[in-house]
Amino acid sequence: MTFKPAEWPRKLRSQEWYGGTSRDVIYHRGWLKNQGYPDDLFDGRPVIGILNTWSDLTPCNGHLRELCEKVKAGIWEAGGFPVEVPVFSASENTFRPTAMMFRNLAAMSIEEQIRGQPIDGCVLMVGCDKTTPSLLMAAASCDLPSIVVTGGPMLNGWFQGERVGAGTHLWKFSEAVKAGEMTQDEFLDAEAAVTRSSGTCNTMGTASSMASMAEALGMALSGNAAIPAVDARRRVMAQLSGRRIVQMVKDDLKPSDILTREAFENAIRTNGAVGGSTNTVVHLLAIAGRVGVDITLDDWDRCGRDVATIVNLQPSGTYLMEEFFYAGGLPVVLKRLGEGDKLHKDALTVSGETIWSEVKDAKNWNEDVILPVEKALTQQGGIAVLRGNLAPKGAVLKPSAATPELMTHRGRAVVFENIDDYKARIGDEDLDIDETCIMVLKNCGPKGYPGMSEVGNMGLPPKVLRKGIKDMIRISDARMSGTAYGTVILHTSPEAAAGGPLAVVQNGDMIEVDVPNRRLHLDISACELAQRLAAWAPSHEQPVGGYAWLHQNHVEGADTGADLDFLKGCRGAPVGKDSH
Incomplete structure (x- = not known):
């Protein structure tokens, strides 16, 4: 793909606030000068908003304040004007009922911060699971030049x-x-x-998966994903990203130029190659919806099905992100995909160059960590999308983290109506369950939990664990932590709380799972299924107000990204009328 930079110099968006001598301009410019900025900073140089998700209550991002200073240094060096903007930070390990409920709220609030403030480009300072997709969703909706800087993984434990x-x-x-x-x-x-240092999870969990997605999409500089949080090279990457965003503004290189269908297909295949989180499915679907690219669950299965998982990292494999970086990081994986004709080599990146030009010379320094294709953890590592009468709109499974012997299985359903029911009964020695059964959890989807919590990887019953059994099939409309493992079928759509077939599964029903043929079947007649659905009535509580009400009434299903229905599409970042 070729990109033609815009002519420079030109009038920038920020000059609507800061350029000229009108009363309104003096109002905006004069107030900002109380921070001690000299006159010439307002002369038309790019104003770069550093959207920082640092928070003491987002431990994964706790070091982003220091990292932000390196971004600022890069922006100053390149002739830009950096302004740090604290934004909504949803932490997976502190937010209740679940951070996923607030991903869309974060994206909505950040989108309006971008649109309503005098910035020409954005640096997206992210780390913890939901901060990366929420800022990418916001940037895609506004379409100002943007670059991702992740905080990096913590050191090995x-x-x-x-x-x-x-x-x-x-x-x-x-x-x-x-x-x-x-x-x-x-x-x-x-x-x-x-957890012994600053940074995100050191496994190929959701945070590292989304950092890899940002790089594979072309929204971060090459090599960004794997550098440990406390490594000096993470600070260098931040400073280089600060320099780069200034040139992106001058060139008018926007997310819509980068986030093409080809970029999303590259990311889907990359997720399979690294053994990435199932959470990337809902996040990439949501990001694609914001930029207006029609990516579906079928694309996940089509693009990822024949991709080998070559990154030997936990939870699928042995090593951790620190070793992944030392081995060469994501550029090596992208090069392998390109060599196997599984990469759109001409996809554009924030560097202004194609993705292939960035990775073609990458070297693998440890083939125990980044495996040869013939020694892959699994030859079909992409996310498997299952369909059938139990999941008409699809469900997902991560083959690289599953037990091969359970990929084709027929078992008796043991049903939990919600997560509280599961917690109350799972430890009961009288629970009628053994390792051949299939555990079914309802009412934990986008509407049901609410917010779609990471409870899909239900712990096994103690009496089964004492037999030495480590895995059973589990089915739910919930999510699973990217750090988790097992033969876990997730995101079952439509969800139970929306009246999907999952809602009417009963104890003792037989369920057939056939991953190779992508089938998930509840073994009852079509007539009986229809009768059960006709008799079904919702049981979860309806919120009476606030964001919970908004979320409950407007969130879409996991099969399309679980975004709010009115937030889809790129709305741009126009300069509105000044009200002062």
């Missing part, structure tokens, strides 16, 4: 001589305690070892 991953080992250790294989005191000792 170590416990009792074992490499431990944030999130992944939380689930493993918790199951080990229930199985009697680990003491509670050992679990508590592991707490400090698992």
